[in-house]
Amino acid sequence: MRPFMFAIKPSYYANLKIKHKVFSIISLVMGICFLGTYLSLQYVYSIYDEQLYSKSSQLLNLSSSGIENELKKLDRISYNIVTDLRVQELLLSLNEFTPEFEKYKIRSYVTDRLVQYAGNEKYIYSIEVTDVLSGEAVAGQASRSSSAKKQMILNESAKGEGGTRWIVPDAEDSYLIAAREIRSYNGTNFDLDRLGTLTVRIYFDRIAENVLEGTELKNGDLQVTSNNYVIYPISKGPEKLTPIPVETYMDRQDYAIKPYNGQQYFISQVRSEYLGWTYLSLTPFDKIFTKIILMKNILFVSFVVILLLLMAVAIKFARTMTKPIEELIGRMRQVQKGDFSLAGMENSDWTSIQMDEVGQLRRTFRMMIQQINELITENYSKQITIKETQFKALQAQINPHFLYNTLESINWLAKSNGQPQISKMVESLGFLLRSSISLKETLITVGEELDIVMNYITIQRFRFEERLVFELDVAEDTRSLLLPKMTLQPLVENSIHYALESMLEPCHIRIWTKREPGKLIIVVEDNGPGMEASLLEQVRRGEAPTRGSGIGLSNIEERIVLAFGEGYGVSIESEVEKGTRISITIPDEMSERHV
Structure with a gap:
């Protein structure tokens, strides 16, 4: 028995x-x-x-x-x-x-x-x-x-x-x-x-x-x-x-x-x-x-x-443990990986689902993912438009013709009075203004960007004299590569603001390049006071405020990514009392200019 x-x-x-x-x-x-x-x-x-x-x-x-x-x-x-x-x-x-x-x-x-x-x-x-x-x-x-x-x-x-x-x-x-x-x-x-x-x-x-x-x-x-x-x-x-x-x-x-x-x-x-x-x-x-x-x-x-709740829910929960839920979880995992297009695919399996709670959940999930995908696309386009508008508005804040004429007058007076230093500063300033205000091109060559940097350095040398030591080590065959305008000059300006101005001894600022497969890395480094780990993390996340209305690292990063894709951008390294190094990564290949 x-x-x-x-x-x-x-x-x-x-x-x-x-x-x-x-x-x-x-x-x-x-x-x-x-x-x-x-x-x-x-x-x-x-x-x-x-x-x-x-x-x-x-x-x-x-x-x-x-x-x-x-x-x-x-x-x-x-x-x-x-x-x-x-x-x-x-x-x-x-x-x-x-x-x-x-x-x-x-x-x-x-x-x-x-x-x-x-x-x-x-x-x-x-x-x-x-x-x-x-x-x-x-x-x-x-x-x-x-x-x-x-x-x-x-x-x-x-x-x-x-x-x-x-x-x-x-x-x-x-x-x-x-x-x-x-x-x-x-x-x-x-x-x-x-x-x-x-x-x-x-x-x-x-x-x-x-x-x-x-x-x-x-x-x-x-x-x-x-x-x-x-x-x-x-x-x-x-x-x-x-x-x-x-x-x-x-x-x-x-x-x-x-x-x-x-x-x-x-x-x-x-x-x-x-x-x-x-x-x-x-x-x-x-x-x-x-x-x-x-x-x-x-x-x-x-x-x-x-x-008590588990006892009450157990029976109801058992009735919902069916195959449609497993399929829904599979589609959710696809969305979790960032693939929104798969969640919105139309096939016989989606169009013939039942109208109970599970079926409604599946239909609602599909509609939600479609709307999210549309919102992401729309929001991304709006953000690009906003950034371009802000950048162009910053360039057009002053009257170019008035400034050019005024600078030419100052240059003429300086030469007439035997002041070559003032003349040189005015010429460099005029070059910087023309380069920054011009809206013709958003991408320029590395050589053109370095010309902007050298004119900016010329002005700053008259201000800081022997306290500013600048070194440029860029291979000639890299000067024809393209990068977004006003990429390197803001980085040199940051080195002067945050490194040179806070130092009593001379500040060394160096621009040099190195190559990796398919990439050119342009490095701007200084021997300034550097940043603490907490501030460095804020800068990397784009949470650290910039001085004035300048172009911050996050702006440069976004413009590089928009121009060349996710594989390129900006990286920053810094240690207290050891200086700061900012690396710009761009494609190491020739391409046609575009706006």
Whole structure:
């Protein structure tokens, strides 16, 4: 009888309707899952409270480590400054016999060095160097501390004997101060004579807020103290903040639930190893456990609702599991790959579909894809028209004939008065205007574009003189290739704006070419300050604003793609302090000019 029973059951199950099969399986699986999950949740929540306390304490520990890691970075910057050979050399040259003007120049040079260290540091308010003659070199905001406070800083830094001394904020000075003496050394000769004192003022509140951003500690109260003095939060008024009596509430533990000001708080405490500061976090007890209880209720209700919904939907869902859905999914995958034409094909399979819900869905999907395809085509054409209109409007903003006549008059006056430089600048400017305003051609040769660049460089050389070093290394057989007008000149202009104008030393701008199969790559590079990774990413995405109403990289990219296709365009590389390189890729073949 037993083998017979086992033979009957599979046959009985196989003959059930699909909706009954799905309903039975889902009911069984959901029942088992619900029971197992309910028992598991009871166990998990029994140990959750303890884990919550431990994790909160660990979070405070990580936050304190994050804060002090930032302070360590700033400490390393102060070490780099006091050991900077240029700073050492300048401070060694100061003595009581140094002329006043020479003292001023030396302190100005020291200030320039300090600016290089402070420029990219968002947490530094100011860097000050007080030399042995009580003179000051300041990068950033000059402090308004009293003479007594300055003397206290000098005395405190002397105690460090060349090491960093941390001075906490007070009513007079709301910034955390890292002070250390600058002592002399020359090669292997460490005489360690005092050359001055370095004072770095730090936005400690910004460090704390950035580290705590996005953590649960942001919802509570954090207090950082040192020797019974509150470092954070920084007092907004003349009254001194009072530290929370840690020992009273913590009983020498890392965390606890204790009453404070008539309310239950979850209190965590960490004492840092680097500076010996105490980090204390207070979070209302109700705020923590209200969320936990709410989460328990939501999970329980969600499970019950999901179980009932799945049981109700299972039967209906089974009736829709047919071949038309699989065909529809196949067409959707084609659309996902970007092939909209396949989704709109008319054949007997599409015209003879049934009129139930699945059939209507298929018909609606076909109509939607057709409309999307039409909208994409229409929108693409409109965007091309808008870009061309904007570019031509930019070219036609001034009266060409008036400008040409005016420039010719200026050129004639310059030659008459023996001013060849002015004459040369006017001739170059006139060439640039004629080239940029002319609407006859949108594509010109590389040689014609380089003529525009050289006339632009001629004008800029009169402005920047020896600070502008320009190099052109372009093969003669590439000058007949075509590219969109005003492609290279805006890139050279960007190098002058963003590199040369921000540098004191000469700026090298170079244009050179290289070949790849079927492609010519024209490179415009400079040795300017470069860009940070975040700004470089914005430029690549076309989100970085351009100066004035100039032609941006995205405009150049679009015109190259429109002229030659998706395989060509613009790429940019840049590193901080290493310069910027922009590469233009065009076809390496002759073709007829077209508008």
